[in-house]
Amino acid sequence: MPFDAMNDTPDEALLVLYANGDPDAAKALMMRLTPRVLGYASRLLSDRAEAEDVAQEAMLRLWKIAPEWRQGEAKVSTWLYRVVTNLCTDRLRKKRSVALDAVAEPEDGRASVAQGMIESERAAALKAALATLPERQRQAVILRHLEGVANPEIAQMMETSTEAVESLTARGKRALTAALADRRKDLGYSDD
Numbered sequence: 001m002p003f004d005a006m007n008d009t010p011d012e013a014l015l016v017l018y019a020n021g022d023p024d025a026a027k028a029l030m031m032r033l034t035p036r037v038l039g040y041a042s043r044l045l046s047d048r049a050e051a052e053d054v055a056q057e058a059m060l061r062l063w064k065i066a067p068e069w070r071q072g073e074a075k076v077s078t079w080l081y082r083v084v085t086n087l088c089t090d091r092l093r094k095k096r097s098v099a100l101d102a103v104a105e106p107e108d109g110r111a112s113v114a115q116g117m118i119e120s121e122r123a124a125a126l127k128a129a130l131a132t133l134p135e136r137q138r139q140a141v142i143l144r145h146l147e148g149v150a151n152p153e154i155a156q157m158m159e160t161s162t163e164a165v166e167s168l169t170a171r172g173k174r175a176l177t178a179a180l181a182d183r184r185k186d187l188g189y190s191d192d
């Protein structure tokens with residue numbers, strides 16, 4: 001199948017095509033999934049270099065399991081997010097003594113310097129507030145509200161119920177709101 005025709009092909013079908021020797025399927029799947037898992041890992045780890053390592057390791061694991069993939073049991077993205085979550089958790093446990101705020105924020109391509117400064121301050125405030133949440137709440141909030149993953153899929157990734165995910169995200173949002181409440185004006189938000 002030509003590479004351009006693979007844009008609408010489901011992840012599971014691309015993985016099966018790759019397992020059957022189609023390099024274009026692997027390329028399409030990699031182009032689709034790598035940015036998502038890299039973003040997720042970056043948010044969990046607050047370290048771009050480590051996140052890149054995690055994303056690479058997760059994709060390698062995906063390629064290794066491709067021949068044994070059983071369609072219909074789980075979505076590829078669900079499986080991959082679960083692997084990334086586990087890899088990030090392992091890395092965070094190993095470096096608990098290292099301050100997560102010691103990592104510099106990556107530069108972005110914002111249009112104006114002032115807006116870039118505001119966005120950078122907001123991102124740093126969110127990052128610091130996220131770091132105060134318990135690990136499972138942080139994972140649920142990041143997956144739901146920053147990655148846009150649906151609650152049932154998060155439940156599958158976190159090996160819990162949808163209701164538990166809803167509870168984790170609700171408690172996490174309340175804690176973030178409380179942690180950032182005094183900084184609304186400093187972060188450029190008005191009550192108007």
